[in-house]
Amino acid sequence: MFDALADRLESAWKSLRGQDKISETNIQDALREVRRALLEADVNLQVVKTFIEEVRQRALGAEVVAGVRPDQQFIKIVYDELVAVMGESNIPLAQASQAPTVILMAGLQGAGKTTATAKLALHLRKENRTTLLVATDIYRPAAIDQLLTLGKQINVPVFELGTEVNPVEIARQGIAKGRELGVDTVIVDTAGRLQIDADMMAELGDIKKAVTPDEVLLVVDAMTGQEAANLTQAFHEQIGITGAILTKMDGDTRGGAALSVRQISGQPIKFIGVGEKVEALQPFYPDRLASRILG
Numbered sequence: 237m238f239d240a241l242a243d244r245l246e247s248a249w250k251s252l253r254g255q256d257k258i259s260e261t262n263i264q265d266a267l268r269e270v271r272r273a274l275l276e277a278d279v280n281l282q283v284v285k286t287f288i289e290e291v292r293q294r295a296l297g298a299e300v301v302a303g304v305r306p307d308q309q310f311i312k313i314v315y316d317e318l319v320a321v322m323g324e325s326n327i328p329l330a331q332a333s334q335a336p337t338v339i340l341m342a343g344l345q346g347a348g349k350t351t352a353t354a355k356l357a358l359h360l361r362k363e364n365r366t367t368l369l370v371a372t373d374i375y376r377p378a379a380i381d382q383l384l385t386l387g388k389q390i391n392v393p394v395f396e397l398g399t400e401v402n403p404v405e406i407a408r409q410g411i412a413k414g415r416e417l418g419v420d421t422v423i424v425d426t427a428g429r430l431q432i433d434a435d436m437m438a439e440l441g442d443i444k445k446a447v448t449p450d451e452v453l454l455v456v457d458a459m460t461g462q463e464a465a466n467l468t469q470a471f472h473e474q475i476g477i478t479g480a481i482l483t484k485m486d487g488d489t490r491g492g493a494a495l496s497v498r499q500i501s502g503q504p505i506k507f508i509g510v511g512e513k514v515e516a517l518q519p520f521y522p523d524r525l526a527s528r529i530l531g
């Protein structure tokens with residue numbers, strides 16, 4: 237999946253090989269290659285700049301370790317920095333001290349929000365946690381049907397009030413229903429638009445106020461590449477996210493969106509979607525993605 241990026245870094249390492257010390261001049265080539273590689277992996281330009289600067293500082297400040305080749309040392313610095321940017325370790329879902337925990341799903345239409353809602357419910361069930369799914373996308377009746385179908389498939393209840401009731405009210409009643417059913421977690425699926433849109437943001441903001449979620453998860457299609465940065469910025473500034481799910485990581489993407497999402501929002505990526513099936517959800521491990529990026 238990250239072959240091109242790995243190749244690019246491979247040539248960067250060559251320019252350091254045979255050097256006995258990391259200096260401003262001998263890391264220029266390597267940094268340029270890392271920069272190019274990250275841009276080709278669709279990491280946002282600003283994110284790349286910050287990343288490269290951090291690597292430069294660390295590399296120049298690094299003590300040359302006896303017996304370790306500078307190129308290997310540089311690889312380690314790039315790897316460590318990649319892991320640090322993406323969040324160091326997997327951060328589990330927040331859990332309310334008093335049930336139900338409320339998770340609000342946000343994102344553009346087609347990102348994989350509804351699928352991720354069902355995937356999360358299945359994931360939680362494996363931890364013996366019960367869920368209720370709430371369908372608030374009243375603009376696309378197909379979205380409600382999709383959630384009902386997925387709910388049936390995984391045997392998880394779905395709360396919906398059709399397309400005539402206000403989404404904020406549906407969400408509010410959904411939480412009440414969750415409490416009544418005694419479920420552990422309520423996951424609120426929301427409407428997306430094809431693009432960032434003021435009405436969508438306003439509605440999401442209203443739902444957030446009404447249900448005071450423990451998690452606001454931004455669902456980002458990893459295939460959107462550069463766009464992931466703008467998307468994250470808009471949602472984080474206007475709504476405030478607590479984490480993200482990066483979907484379609486099974487596709488032909490280098491995963492650069494992960495860096496952008498994390499660095500721009502400061503919030504962790506919690507899961508990755510790796511297929512269309514409800515089982516295709518994995519916890520996000522920054523070190524694994526960094527290793528894959530570096531090949």
Ligand code: GDP
Nearest residue numbers: 345346347348349350351483484509510511512
């Ligand atoms: P929503 O509009 O954000 O709710 O998006 P959907 O959940 O309806 O997903 C849109 C499309 O993406 C559907 O065809 C899903 O099957 C597909 N999809 C969702 N997540 C993944 C994933 O991780 N990998 C792949 N390959 N497809 C996915």
